[in-house]
Amino acid sequence: MLTINVGVLLAVIVLLRLRRRTEARSRNDEKLTVIIVLALGVVIAPTPLGEGIGDFLGQLASGITDSSR
Structure with a gap:
């Protein structure tokens, strides 16, 4: 089965x-x-890959915010 x-x-x-x-x-x-x-984002979001991407983007945004101070 495929x-x-x-x-x-x-x-x-x-x-x-x-x-x-x-x-x-x-x-x-x-x-x-x-x-x-957007549908792809909704499908990927609850997966470990989606969570990893979200964590990475959060850290990136935090680093950019901290560097601008």
Whole structure:
């Protein structure tokens, strides 16, 4: 039986959509890409990878804030 990870499928779709030239995209096409990226974020967020990315971004933001003082 073949199983497909939804996160991997969405990531592949995002990569394929972003490879296209910017001039060839309509507004609706861009909106659909944003919706797919948001869905990918929701799928990845509760996973250990998503938590690691969130921790990294939090530390990065904290480091930037601390360095500006």
